[in-house]
Amino acid sequence: MQDSGISILFKGINFQRLLGGLGITLRIALITIGLSILLGTIFGLMMLSKRKPFRFFCRFWLEIVRFMPQLVLLYLVYFGCARLFGWDLDGETSAVIVFTFWGTAEMGDLIRGALTSIPVHQQESAAALGLTQGQIYRHVLIPQTIRRLLPQAINLSTRIIKTTALVKMINVAEVLKVGQQIIGQFYRSPDAAFWVYLTIFLLYFIICWPISSLAGWLEKRWA
Amino acid sequence: MDWTFILEHVPDYLGGAWVTLRFGLYGVGCSMAVGLLCCLFRFFRVPVLRVIARVYVELSRNTPLLVQLFFLYAGLPRVGVKLSAEACAVIGLTFLGGGYMAEAFRSGLDSVEKAQKEAGECLGLKGSQVIRYVLLPQAAATAAPALFANVIFLIKETSMFSVLAMMDLMNVADTLRTGGGRTIEVLFMLVVAYLVILLPVSAAATLVERRLRYAGFGH
Amino acid sequence: MDTLLRVNHIAKSFDGAGVLRDVSLEIREGQVVVIIGPSGCGKSTLLRCINGLEKIDSGEIWLRNEKISGLTKDLHLVRQKIGMVFQSYDLFPHMKVMDNLLLGPVRALGRSREETEQAAMAMLERVGLKDKAAVYPRTLSGGQKQRVALVRAMLMQPELLLLDEITAALDPEMVSEVLNVVIDLARDGMTMAIVTHEMRFAEAVADRVIFLEDGLVVEEDTPEQFFHDPQTERAKQFLQSFSYASKKQR
Numbered sequence: 001m002q003d004s005g006i007s008i009l010f011k012g013i014n015f016q017r018l019l020g021g022l023g024i025t026l027r028i029a030l031i032t033i034g035l036s037i038l039l040g041t042i043f044g045l046m047m048l049s050k051r052k053p054f055r056f057f058c059r060f061w062l063e064i065v066r067f068m069p070q071l072v073l074l075y076l077v078y079f080g081c082a083r084l085f086g087w088d089l090d091g092e093t094s095a096v097i098v099f100t101f102w103g104t105a106e107m108g109d110l111i112r113g114a115l116t117s118i119p120v121h122q123q124e125s126a127a128a129l130g131l132t133q134g135q136i137y138r139h140v141l142i143p144q145t146i147r148r149l150l151p152q153a154i155n156l157s158t159r160i161i162k163t164t165a166l167v168k169m170i171n172v173a174e175v176l177k178v179g180q181q182i183i184g185q186f187y188r189s190p191d192a193a194f195w196v197y198l199t200i201f202l203l204y205f206i207i208c209w210p211i212s213s214l215a216g217w218l219e220k221r222w223a
Numbered sequence: 224m225d226w227t228f229i230l231e232h233v234p235d236y237l238g239g240a241w242v243t244l245r246f247g248l249y250g251v252g253c254s255m256a257v258g259l260l261c262c263l264f265r266f267f268r269v270p271v272l273r274v275i276a277r278v279y280v281e282l283s284r285n286t287p288l289l290v291q292l293f294f295l296y297a298g299l300p301r302v303g304v305k306l307s308a309e310a311c312a313v314i315g316l317t318f319l320g321g322g323y324m325a326e327a328f329r330s331g332l333d334s335v336e337k338a339q340k341e342a343g344e345c346l347g348l349k350g351s352q353v354i355r356y357v358l359l360p361q362a363a364a365t366a367a368p369a370l371f372a373n374v375i376f377l378i379k380e381t382s383m384f385s386v387l388a389m390m391d392l393m394n395v396a397d398t399l400r401t402g403g404g405r406t407i408e409v410l411f412m413l414v415v416a417y418l419v420i421l422l423p424v425s426a427a428a429t430l431v432e433r434r435l436r437y438a439g440f441g442h
Numbered sequence: 443m444d445t446l447l448r449v450n451h452i453a454k455s456f457d458g459a460g461v462l463r464d465v466s467l468e469i470r471e472g473q474v475v476v477i478i479g480p481s482g483c484g485k486s487t488l489l490r491c492i493n494g495l496e497k498i499d500s501g502e503i504w505l506r507n508e509k510i511s512g513l514t515k516d517l518h519l520v521r522q523k524i525g526m527v528f529q530s531y532d533l534f535p536h537m538k539v540m541d542n543l544l545l546g547p548v549r550a551l552g553r554s555r556e557e558t559e560q561a562a563m564a565m566l567e568r569v570g571l572k573d574k575a576a577v578y579p580r581t582l583s584g585g586q587k588q589r590v591a592l593v594r595a596m597l598m599q600p601e602l603l604l605l606d607e608i609t610a611a612l613d614p615e616m617v618s619e620v621l622n623v624v625i626d627l628a629r630d631g632m633t634m635a636i637v638t639h640e641m642r643f644a645e646a647v648a649d650r651v652i653f654l655e656d657g658l659v660v661e662e663d664t665p666e667q668f669f670h671d672p673q674t675e676r677a678k679q680f681l682q683s684f685s686y687a688s689k690k691q692r
Contacts, residue, residue: 065229067425069379073391076410083406158285165287169385176293183297190301197298201290208285341495341531346546347522347598356545360536 013100014182018196021175022203028092028172029161032099033064035144036160037153039100040107047112073098078170091172095216099160106156115141131221158208165204175200175221228408232399237418239395244420246309246391247381250316251374257317258324263354265325266332276325283322288383291315296387308387316377323373331366332358367435371428378424384419392416444506445494446471446633447602450512452501453657454487463657464500469602474634476644476665479654485637488654489604492635493524498601505602522550525595526604529611531587533579538592539566540575546598565593569623576663585616591673592623596632603627605636609643621647641684645669653677 047058065073078094081087089097118141126136170177179196186192243411261276263269295311306314343353363370385393396413400406447469462484490496492503494499494510502687503511510520525679543562547553566572569589572604579587588608588652595603605624609617621643628634628647638644644651644665651668653661653676661668661677672678 066416067421068414069382071382071385072413075393075396075413079400079406080410081314162285162287165289165300168289176290192301194294194298197294199224201286201294204286204290205282209281212285283566338528338530338531338532339534342528344492344518345495345521345526346594347518347550348546349518349550352549357534361534364536417640 005132017182018175018199018203021173021178022200022207023130024092025164025167026161026173026207028095029157029164030193031096032103032160032164033157035096035100036103036107036156038102041111043104044111044115046119047108048115062105062109064103065133070098070102070163071169071181073102074166074170091167091170094170095164095172097166099163102137102163103156103160108146110149110152111145114145114152117148118144136190147186151215151219151222158212161208162204172184174205225408229412232312232412235395236392236412239390239392240416240420242389243381243391244378245258246312246389247316247378247385249313250320250381251260251377252318253313253317254324254373255319255370256376258301258326259328261321261325261329262332266327267350280325283319284326284374288315288319289379289386291318292383292386308384308389311387312381312384312389312391313382316380319380320373320377323376324370327369327373327392328362330369331362331364334365335361364435367432371432372426374428375421375425383436392420444471445469446473446506447635448502449492450502450504452488452491453501454484454491454496454497454498460657461682462491465501465657465659467652467659467662469527469633469635471633472631473649474628474632474636474647475650475652476648477635477652477654478639478641478644479660479678483654484657485654489606489635489637491527492602493521493526493604497565516682522546522598523600524602524604525598526602526606527588527591527595527608529607530577531584531591531608531611533587533590533594535579538576538578539582541612542590543594543597546594551598562597563652565596565627565633566590568626569593570619583616584612585619588612588616588620589623592620592627596627601633603632603634605638607637607639609638609640615651635672641669641681653680655680 043058047055047062049055049058077098078089078091081089081094121135122140122144126140131139165174165176167174167218172178179200183193183196261280264272292311292315293314295306296308299306324375339357339361343357344350348356352378381391382393390398392413396409400409412418429434443534445468446465449465449467451464451466452462453460453464461482465484467475477488487496491498491511494513498511501511502509504524505520507677512567513520533539534545537545540562542560542619543566544555544558547558548555553585563572563575564577565647569592570594571586571589571593574590576625579590580647591608602648608624609620617679621640624634624636624643625647627654636644648665651661651663652659653668653672653674655676661672663673668677669681672681
């Protein structure tokens with residue numbers, strides 16, 4: 001019996017399985033985003049340190065992590081660390097490690113950029129008005145930093161979500177893999193593959209588009 | 224570090240790198256063309272095409288390349304559209320890249336003053352001439368950094384080609400790794416190979432960017 | 443002299459506000475018409491309607507025997523016959539001066555490069571900028587840029603030249619170097635429509651003065667009549683606001 005492709009999606013719990021796979025991807029992404037924000041803030045402040053060699057090292061690290069394709073970094077950790085150090089890292093953990101390194105570096109750069117883009121004379125005029133350092137931070141620097149930072153940080157989050165699709169390549173049971181399993185199960189259906197992959201495509205879009213639109217809207221509002 | 228192994232397999236890596244670079248550059252070139260077209264449709268408010276362009280840009284920027292490739296390579300054949308691995312690679316990369324390039328061009332064009340367009344038109348130049356001689360050179364200079372960041376981004380994304388049946392760098396590495404151990408050497412060469420591809424591209428990008436800035440602003 | 447430009451009862455509004463309400467005028471070949479009026483009266487809009495940068499809501503504009511208003515395509519052909527120079531000069535910053543000058547004639551009119559280059563050098567010499575042909579616009583002063591802009595428009599050999607407050611953005615010292623070029627062009631018989639605030643210049647160069655207020659032509663005279671014995675109350679009031687500028691130096 002031939003099942004038409006699109007009906008497969010509604011058979012049984014297939015759709016839930018897809019969502020389950022997506023959930024794993026999102027879990028990795030959310031952990032990464034959370035860690036990146038925390039560590040990224042620290043890294044960003046480090047990048048602004050007064051000591052030149054320190055700054056240089058941070059910059060160097062940033063460029064290296066950014067330069068390599070994420071998939072290569074993923075392979076390095078997943079396969080390489082197992083060999084080098086005998087660690088037995090599962091796919092998810094490797095992914096979180098790699099993406100957090102990358103996310104921290106990017107977030108740090110964003111924070112550095114946001115902090116340095118506030119004109120110095122804003123601080124000076126605030127001080128001239130008689131505000132304490134604490135007040136200057138609270139009312140002048142931090143609100144402006146957040147305004148410059150937030151849209152780009154949200155865009156970075158979207159990029160992280162998209163990048164987590166890579167974990168397919170290191171055998172994590174994420175949405176593409178689940179999709180393949182479903183297609184394999186219903187091998188008799190001629191066009192299952194088309195509908196399943198189209199659905200996955202749209203699922204990613206439904207998740208990422210609102211977020212990036214939000215970032216765009218914030219950017220316009222706070223321009 | 225087993226250097227004989229490394230030397231033995233340099234040709235394989237070179238072959239893989241060549242595949243990656245070649246199709247990557249095709250994808251980059253097509254992306255720029257697609258991106259420029261989309262941008263022009265929106266700039267000149269061409270009725271139906273401008274909406275399609277907008278939808279396309281949003282779709283391409285909010286979905287991962289991997290998913291796009293799966294759809295092209297494994298999904299489309301089931302409805303009768305069979306594409307070769309190479310075609311999928313280029314089409315997928317173009318689909319993704321076009322959206323990013325469109326945005327870069329858009330910010331470049333927006334940065335050129337409206338008065339320049341009017342000055343060109345008042346001189347009696349046709350629309351296409353105004354774009355070609357007045358707007359694009361100035362827009363390109365502003366858009367250049369973003370355009371080249373996109374080029375490098377797209378070349379990095381070519382690592383996804385490994386899901387297609389073509390011997391790109393990642394597949395070469397994979398084959399060697401699963402074939403006979405020596406994981407460390409395989410991965411080391413993989414990193415070196417990507418550096419060899421990306422560093423010159425990055426350097427070339429900086430050079431061209433500087434040249435375009437000169438043309439756009441005369442310095 | 444033939445009538446070169448005829449503007450018939452045109453109206454133009456932006457967002458419901460009527461900027462031009464009912465304007466008609468005629469320019470004969472070789473004439474210089476100066477358009478004067480308070481800010482917001484529609485002077486610039488009038489010029490922009492003539493060469494199609496703005497679409498008129500009603501009325502017609504004729505260039506000789508050709509209707510040039512309401513065109514949707516081939517506007518560039520009309521603009522090859524009508525030149526315009528703006529307050530903000532708008533030279534192309536990414537091209538050297540000579541390339542700025544060559545772009546129109548070579549690309550739009552299809553003339554030969556060598557021929558145009560010769561003509562361009564001759565004109566540059568005439569306006570005193572012979573040695574600036576190979577530099578970028580950003581190295582020029584405002585007055586120099588405006589003179590280049592005038593040469594650029596003239597090299598297209600237009601039938602009509604529109605000048606929109608071309609000295610408004612210049613430092614006072616540079617105003618006369620630009621206006622002298624315009625007077626020179628007028629003497630050569632160039633047909634021009636000039637919007638300006640420079641009253642002494644207007645008086646010196648105009649064949650006719652048109653006073654525009656609130657989108658309507660309030661008065662139209664010879665310069666002698668307008669500046670010394672205006673017919674309407676509003677023209678009188680307007681001129682009084684320039685009381686120190688309209689006094690002639692003898």
